[in-house]
Amino acid sequence: MNEDAQQSVSGRVKSIIFQSPTTFFKIIAVTITKTNIQWPDDEITVTGNFGDIKEDETYSFVGKVVNHPRYGLQFAADNYQIDKPTSKQGLVNYLASDRFPGIGTITAQKIVDALGVKAIDKILKDENVLKPLGLNAEKRATLVDNLQLNLGMEQVIIGLNDFGFSANMAAKIYQKYKTDALDVIEENPYQLIADIDGIGFKRADAIAAKLNIKPDAQIRLGGAVLAELQRLTDGEGDTYVMLPALVNAAVGILEGARNVEVDPNQVGKAILALTEKGELYADGQRIFPRRLYDAEGEIATRLATLQEPLADPPSDQAVAKLIKNVEKSAGIRYDDTQKAAIQSALQHEIFLLTGGPGTGKTTVVNGIVRAYAALNGLSLDLNDYKDEPFPLMLAAPTGRAAKRIMETTGLPASTIHRLLGLAVDAQEYEPKDLPDGLLVVDEMSMVDTYLFRTLLAALHPGIKIILVGDKDQLPSVGPGQVFADLLRSRTLPAMELKIIHRQDEESSIIPLAHAINAGKLPPDWRQSRKDRSFILCPPEQLARVVGQVVAKAATQFDQADVQVLAPMYRGPAGIDQLNPLIQDILNPRKTARTKEVEFGPVKYRIGDKVLQLVNNPDANVFNGELGVITGITAAKEAESKTDELTIDFDGNELQYQRSDWSKITLAYATSIHKAQGSEFPVVVLPLTLGARRMLRRNLLYTAVTRARDFLILMGDPRAFETAVEAVADNRQTALIERLTKVMPADQPDIFARPDAKQRAAAAPVDTAAVDSDNENKNVIDQTKEYRLTKANILAQTIDPRIGLNGLTPAKLLALQQAE
Numbered sequence: 001m002n003e004d005a006q007q008s009v010s011g012r013v014k015s016i017i018f019q020s021p022t023t024f025f026k027i028i029a030v031t032i033t034k035t036n037i038q039w040p041d042d043e044i045t046v047t048g049n050f051g052d053i054k055e056d057e058t059y060s061f062v063g064k065v066v067n068h069p070r071y072g073l074q075f076a077a078d079n080y081q082i083d084k085p086t087s088k089q090g091l092v093n094y095l096a097s098d099r100f101p102g103i104g105t106i107t108a109q110k111i112v113d114a115l116g117v118k119a120i121d122k123i124l125k126d127e128n129v130l131k132p133l134g135l136n137a138e139k140r141a142t143l144v145d146n147l148q149l150n151l152g153m154e155q156v157i158i159g160l161n162d163f164g165f166s167a168n169m170a171a172k173i174y175q176k177y178k179t180d181a182l183d184v185i186e187e188n189p190y191q192l193i194a195d196i197d198g199i200g201f202k203r204a205d206a207i208a209a210k211l212n213i214k215p216d217a218q219i220r221l222g223g224a225v226l227a228e229l230q231r232l233t234d235g236e237g238d239t240y241v242m243l244p245a246l247v248n249a250a251v252g253i254l255e256g257a258r259n260v261e262v263d264p265n266q267v268g269k270a271i272l273a274l275t276e277k278g279e280l281y282a283d284g285q286r287i288f289p290r291r292l293y294d295a296e297g298e299i300a301t302r303l304a305t306l307q308e309p310l311a312d313p314p315s316d317q318a319v320a321k322l323i324k325n326v327e328k329s330a331g332i333r334y335d336d337t338q339k340a341a342i343q344s345a346l347q348h349e350i351f352l353l354t355g356g357p358g359t360g361k362t363t364v365v366n367g368i369v370r371a372y373a374a375l376n377g378l379s380l381d382l383n384d385y386k387d388e389p390f391p392l393m394l395a396a397p398t399g400r401a402a403k404r405i406m407e408t409t410g411l412p413a414s415t416i417h418r419l420l421g422l423a424v425d426a427q428e429y430e431p432k433d434l435p436d437g438l439l440v441v442d443e444m445s446m447v448d449t450y451l452f453r454t455l456l457a458a459l460h461p462g463i464k465i466i467l468v469g470d471k472d473q474l475p476s477v478g479p480g481q482v483f484a485d486l487l488r489s490r491t492l493p494a495m496e497l498k499i500i501h502r503q504d505e506e507s508s509i510i511p512l513a514h515a516i517n518a519g520k521l522p523p524d525w526r527q528s529r530k531d532r533s534f535i536l537c538p539p540e541q542l543a544r545v546v547g548q549v550v551a552k553a554a555t556q557f558d559q560a561d562v563q564v565l566a567p568m569y570r571g572p573a574g575i576d577q578l579n580p581l582i583q584d585i586l587n588p589r590k591t592a593r594t595k596e597v598e599f600g601p602v603k604y605r606i607g608d609k610v611l612q613l614v615n616n617p618d619a620n621v622f623n624g625e626l627g628v629i630t631g632i633t634a635a636k637e638a639e640s641k642t643d644e645l646t647i648d649f650d651g652n653e654l655q656y657q658r659s660d661w662s663k664i665t666l667a668y669a670t671s672i673h674k675a676q677g678s679e680f681p682v683v684v685l686p687l688t689l690g691a692r693r694m695l696r697r698n699l700l701y702t703a704v705t706r707a708r709d710f711l712i713l714m715g716d717p718r719a720f721e722t723a724v725e726a727v728a729d730n731r732q733t734a735l736i737e738r739l740t741k742v743m744p745a746d747q748p749d750i751f752a753r754p755d756a757k758q759r760a761a762a763a764p765v766d767t768a769a770v771d772s773d774n775e776n777k778n779v780i781d782q783t784k785e786y787r788l789t790k791a792n793i794l795a796q797t798i799d800p801r802i803g804l805n806g807l808t809p810a811k812l813l814a815l816q817q818a819e
């Protein structure tokens, strides 16, 4: 055989020996009908990435014979195609087969008569060729769907393989564009960056190079601009990027990807072209992704419409009376700001309420809901609304936050996505209309620009909107800082609650949180208190000590109640490091027979705590929710023929096939961002200076306020101090400006710095704190020599009554000397 000739095998698929559940990789047995290789048998094993291969169909494979160390000689195919019928009769038989339900011999004959032996290609290229043939729309659609399924997918997968995509990536691309995939890529490979998770500029540019797209082609420059704009806005949460920064960034990747020089002026021109095409919006030096620019504008104009003054607002006296009644029935006396908040909420169409932990936000919301119901003669009993929608809508961005509202108000609450009937992502879906009435959104700081725009689009003038949150918490994961911007714009009535009402006199977590927010750690922050403690630990030992603390805490508290929060995934005490370590302590593989499945580097066992990473409103499970693995079903036992995990999200038990496993991760340790909107009985918070890039006041504040009963701070004290001192940068957004264009900014400024007296009342911090800097230096020096052993960690006591005693410097020394 000529060595240069491509090796090929044609034949009928006898059986599919193996198919990977997550990729297109398959091993098949083929009965050879034709081949140009020397093969002693009439059967051959073929391996490769194939789409929807069917038994008994004939295919042609191109590739080469390889010698597998275990399985011997086999044919590794890197290309293949289904052998389409080549004669008219063959094609008629094929189309009339049960692969194409609804198409009988007569219709098949009609199609082949009209379109010839190339009928399939013609239909796949343009289904309109079927129109003159008199098939009804349903029949046409089924035929096209099935052709695409049977043939289109194969062609696309082969094409994507040619571009060098892995089977996994090919599957993702196919899912997005279906049979248009190759056309999309050939027309503009950079489109992949925006549409396919995991494809960056470099990858797209490599394809562009294959397609002979020149280094200075407009499409390439534009691709780089859009890619960098997306990266910068997504990464920082900004809604725009300044022109010089964008040009610089784009030039950087354009030059880096192909080792060429690129003229910044040409990039500037590409930006102009994209602006003219409407993909970007340029406002002076500020460059917005069009969708974000529009979303900010829509938020402003919708709010302006929705905040139309009430035609007949209740008088101050009427409101005072309503509040009195609510106070009576709830057995509470509101403080003056709380009363003012309820009054303002009742007298305006939109009202913003902010406040730190324990300041009574939920209590005030309860008051507003009840007073609103009384004012409008509405029943709070769900049973009274059999045929009508419940007019009191309570919502939050996460499932856990929604659940908390339900528990604290006794009223139904849901996630915003569920309320709107949104699937997955607020950027792409049209929401349903919401009825009039009252809408309360809690945890507003977590709502991003897209979700808020989509929420407002579902509301009609006449609805009363109460937005509640803590302005000092981390902003949303998605772009924008909507809640803070709304408050800062001074265009809408707002109130900040400042007095801490939490009854528990002995709670020291809330005062700690308020002190952090005021920018100063209290002098006693490293001392053990009934509900919190600090454990000093050098970074290189932190992961192990976290493990030991969690193990110990799990003997005192319910294991599920102990949550480790960390700022970063990477690094020696990062989330990726902590999770398997804690998993092996809390949920070890007890025997070789313990069920365990692997997904990349992660192992899952029954009993593991997992975190949902994406919104899935259809299954009622949302980004940030925690679940427990309650079952593992091996592929051969599962109906789906792939490995399955059963995960219980607070009573909502769901099946996750292997292809869904990228939507979860282990959750013994989670990021502080993912913990927003959730509360945990016990929070363990390890910090080191290794996470310096992330250490910000609002991050520490958010982490600390997640702890309900017990807080264990760990690590390097300087990391905590660094965090408190670093005020988070404001995100770059234009929402305030858009708001003030359409509404007067005449509301009081709640961001105004309070005078000294107010400050002291809001944050009771002893400013005569010890010089903690020097002290910390000593402590760190001492710990350097300290070697951790199990014995001295266990020497610490965790007693829910007296607290978890931290390793004080004195204790450390004593332990060290005792060894």
Ligand SMILES: Nc1ncnc2c1ncn2[C@@H]1O[C@H](COP(=O)(O)OP(=O)(O)OP(=O)(O)O)[C@@H](O)[C@H]1O
Pocket (backbone or CB within 6 Å): 332, 333, 334, 335, 338, 355, 356, 357, 358, 359, 360, 361, 362, 363, 364, 501, 502, 503
């Ligand atoms: N005016 C008041 N008089 C007495 N107790 C109050 C008052 N306001 C709030 N509280 C109590 O203070 C505690 C905290 O209030 P609430 O839960 O409403 O605050 P929050 O701001 O929603 O807190 P968090 O953000 O931590 O959930 C509750 O126990 C509540 O009953």
